[in-house]
Amino acid sequence: MHLVCRPGTGRPDGPEVLAVPPGQDVAQPPETFTTAYERSSSTDRWVWADTAVTYRDLLRGGHRVERAHDLRLARRVLRSAAALEASTYATAPADPWDDPAPVASSFPARQAETLFDVAAPVAPDPVEELLAQQGAVDGSARPGALRLLLAAESSAALVAAEMHHAGLPWSARVHDELLRSELGPRPRDGERPARMHELVESVRAALDAPSLNPDSQPDLLRALRYAGVSVDSTRQWDLERVDHPVIGPLLEYKRLARLLTANGWAWIDAWVHDGRFRPDYVVSGAPSGRWATSGGGALQLPHAVRPAVVADPGWTLVVADAAQLEPRVLAGLARDERLATAGRGGDIYAGLVDQGVVDSREHAKVGMLGALYGGTSGDSGLVRPRLVRAFPAALGFVDAAAREGERGRRVSTLLGRTSPPPSGGWGEAQSGAFADSATADDESRARATGRAQGRFTRNFVVQGTAAEWASCWLASIRQRLAALPVATDACLAPAPFAEQAHLVYFLHDEVVVHAPAGQADDVAAILRESAAAAGRLLFGDLDLDFPVTVAVVESYARAK
DNA sequence: TCTCTTAGCGCG
DNA sequence: AAAGCGCGCTAAGAGA
Incomplete structure (x- = not known):
């Protein structure tokens, strides 16, 4: 069942909820949020325009939901997806659904106001938009992949709202x-x-x-x-x-x-209140699908201040890092068995040395990063031929993505997120180089912008697919943490997290969980199992490892 | 006085 | 000849 929230109707008890049963294209009569929430089950999917607006207010009321569908996030993915190219959904003129998400009420700017007092924009009918999206996905070239992408993305949005709500413990x-x-x-x-x-x-x-x-x-x-x-x-x-x-x-x-x-x-x-740092996470704020943040510089927490991230008394921080995520994702994308083998069990760079591909871990690392970013200078350029010989599938995959970008074409991630077209400057530079009046300068500028676009698309496929893996990882962690028993000692986080282990930080390939000290081992297991689950979800039929390094610490500074 | 750009630096 | 991807934030300086 889809439970579609329609905000801004001025109801004192939250958004109005319209239930849309599976396979139907008409909503049941509206209910109050409270009624719908009490009747809902964990398999129902909550639908709203913006998770950062509606779910944030539900959390303030202590309500947690299991599954969601974020209409604005989904719309952005679908309207730009190559798999929907030329569909009526993708080619329709822009409307208010294409507006940027409303700025979520940031912590310093807005203190606790009345529950559900949300200045949501007057949006078109969310039921209509949901049905349009479902139709678009069903009729697309890759319905399964897109459905997974939208589900993962929406789960990530739930995580982002919950992390903001719980806050990062900060002394x-x-x-x-x-x-x-x-x-x-x-x-x-x-x-x-x-x-x-x-x-x-x-x-x-x-x-x-x-x-x-x-x-x-x-x-x-x-x-x-x-x-x-x-x-x-x-x-x-x-x-x-x-x-x-x-x-x-x-x-x-x-x-x-x-x-x-x-x-x-x-x-x-500005940023620390009640022992918590609460940045605004912007899910898929980057074109690749990576998160961005707004306020407080949460994406750039210097190691120098991490000693201030301290667990509450009786609680602990479980910090996990997906080891060498991007090379592993590349192995999966390119179905490169030998690269997958190099990463099996442990350090993928050490694996390259063991396979005799390169002579040192350092060379393996700069060579691989050069392949992912399009670097050609220094050691990275020197090592490249060895990587090309050892891993033709992997290197061929990113090289092909780069060629697409150089020609001005778009590329897509494993689950179907498509890169933005080159900017206006790109086209001008290319046509300028072909004009009768073209100078050597025009031509070199065209080459430079072409290569820059190539480096972007080269990296996009890997960074974007890694972001998809990370969303699946987060979704799985979130689900499993919620199933842990409640703690005997409460922490300082607000309901519904005071007695429940919860995610407090995420940074591309790294997460921090705040958990009762006695559950540290269970949480560590969850973090590893979730990584494996994310790998199976994306690359099921491939024997590909996603090892996770886990540290149980009182302070984030001690994690690595 | 305000807004925008740039240099520099932090994170992955 | 040189050429690595993504992000946000601050202060200074330039321009309106």
Whole structure:
């Protein structure tokens, strides 16, 4: 049964719910949310325009759902899918369903308001859109794959809403101690902390530039050159290769400046409340289907501040990382048996060395990453021929994706997510190179943009399929965690997670679960089993391993 | 004063 | 000759 939520009708007890029985194309009379929720079973699928809006409010009321279908996410996938090319669903003119998802109420901006008080946009009929999507999928070239993709994507959206609701356990006290030990006491706003102040003086003295502001890139570059330091930029990577007394204090200053501005006291004030960090996750915010985040820089939590991620008393963090996910996904996509074999059981890069393909793990890694990203320089270029010989299927697969991109064509992931067409600049560059007036410059620009698009599509198929694997992994973890017994000691997370192990963080190929300490082993098993399950779901008939490294820790910093 | 771009850096 | 993918955030500087 599909339970379609229609928000914004002003009902005090939540969205209006219209049930659509399987195989039917008409909804039953509307019910209140409460009635529908009480009657629902775990096999029903909740349908709504935006998970980040509707489910977030359901969670505030303590309600959890098992399955969902996010109409806006699904629409975006389907309208751009090559498998639906030329369908009426894909070619219809844009309407409000194509608008970006409404900005979810972010934590600092909006404190707890009345339950279900959602400023949802006035959307067209969600039942109609659901039926249109089902029809489009049924009539598409790849109905099974797309159905799995939409289910996985919607599950991921549930996870994102739940992680925001539960929050990442964050100790402002530990974070503050860490900042003090690096920077000195918290200064007044706009002032440099003591340690940074000392370093500025050292830099100024070393460059003989008494009033230099090291935060100004142009001024710093000028001062460096004036002092005889020949660098192309003020980048850390460039500075590190120079031997001059200013380099030490300058690099240290830049490190501390970064810590202060990106994750300093102001960040704590803005983002940590009630012992939790709650970023807004944007499911499939990247074209490849990877998540993005908005606010707080949750995608870039520096290792330096991870000591502040601390489990609640009596609880623990179970951190899992899918080892070398992308090469494994490539093995599956390309059905490359030998690459699958290299990854069986353990480290895939070590497997390459064992098979005699390359002479070191480091070469295996840069060579493989070069193949995935389209790198040709340095060691990656040197190793490439060996990989081509050893894994013709895998290398052939990404090379073919690159050729498609170079010709301006789109490519698709395993489950049918299709890459966006090249930007306008691409077409202009290509046609410019063929014009009568074309210069050598025009031609080289056309080649450069073509290759850039090739690198994008080359990486898209792998990164996008890896994101699909990760969504399946998350969905399976979520389902299995919910089946664990409730904890005897509650943690500080709000209902429905106070007594239930729950996901608190996800980063492309890594997850963190907050769990009662006594369940750590069960959770670790769940994380491994779920990885295997995701692998079977995507590459069922292939003997392909997805090993997971698991760490049970009190603090995220200790995970690796 | 506000908005936009750039350089730089963090994460995978 | 050089050429690796994706993301967000901050401060400075440029431009309106």
